[in-house]
Amino acid sequence: MKAFFGRYGYTALKLFLDQFAIALFGVGLSFACAGAGNNTLLIITSIGAVLFYLFLQYAVMWEIGAKDGISATAKGQSRGLWRGFVIGLIGNALNLLCALCILPGAFVENGFSKAFMFIGRMVQGMYMGLLAQPFMGLKLHDYAWVYFVIFLPSVLLCGVAYIIGSYNLHATNILIPKNKDVKNNGRPE
Numbered sequence: 001m002k003a004f005f006g007r008y009g010y011t012a013l014k015l016f017l018d019q020f021a022i023a024l025f026g027v028g029l030s031f032a033c034a035g036a037g038n039n040t041l042l043i044i045t046s047i048g049a050v051l052f053y054l055f056l057q058y059a060v061m062w063e064i065g066a067k068d069g070i071s072a073t074a075k076g077q078s079r080g081l082w083r084g085f086v087i088g089l090i091g092n093a094l095n096l097l098c099a100l101c102i103l104p105g106a107f108v109e110n111g112f113s114k115a116f117m118f119i120g121r122m123v124q125g126m127y128m129g130l131l132a133q134p135f136m137g138l139k140l141h142d143y144a145w146v147y148f149v150i151f152l153p154s155v156l157l158c159g160v161a162y163i164i165g166s167y168n169l170h171a172t173n174i175l176i177p178k179n180k181d182v183k184n185n186g187r188p189e
Contacts, residue, residue: 008087011064015057015091015158022053023125030128039133046129050153053126057154058161061087065165072166084162088155094123095154099147106144113144120147 026049033042061084072079089096098120105113121128121141127150131141140146164170 004086008064008083008090011060012087012090012093014060015088015154016094018056018060019053019091019095019126019154020123022049022056023123025049026053026126026128027122030125030132033129034132042129042132046127049126050130054153054157057088057091057157061158061161062165065162066168067165068162069166069168079166081163081166082159085155085159087162088158091158092151092154095120095147095151098123099144099151102144102147117141117147124150 026046029045029049030042033039033045064087065084068083069079071077098116101116102113102120104110105117121131124131124147128141131139131146131150133140135143
């Protein structure tokens with residue numbers, strides 16, 4: 001376990017720092033759109049912030065998966081495809097902690113859970129515009145289960161991106177460098 005954290009701890013931290021940066025971006029967009037009173041723009045900008053966040057997560061985990069895939073192939077070891085999901089879960093540990101602290105508030109209203117709802121909305125700021133939408137009489141951010149759901153796309157995407165990277169598959173050509181001297185799947189001529 002110590003070796004795992006030593007090897008992937010920085011990656012999990014990078015996932016969280018990317019989340020924090022995009023959360024600030026999402027909060028800024030949400031405040032601007034809410035101030036303008038444009039709910040449609042609020043939803044669109046929130047979806048855009050979430051997609052940008054997930055793209056950054058994908059890029060980080062694809063690269064780690066690709067490095068591990070090359071290493072596993074060279075050493076003749078198994079790829080350990082579960083690693084991406086675990087790294088994603090560690091990177092989302094604060095989100096999971098917030099969700100667990102919010103959960104008691106679903107049964108008994110208390111200030112502790114309300115404080116963690118605020119922290120959860122700030123840490124997941126890219127979802128703020130979506131969480132402000134009404135659902136069955138309340139806004140989405142008032143439901144405790146939402147805080148468990150909103151970090152799942154990141155964890156799942158991290159796992160899938162790691163697997164894709166491990167097998168050197170590309171979901172998009174955006175991250176492939178354009179080098180005219182290199183052809184045939186990265187082998188020089």
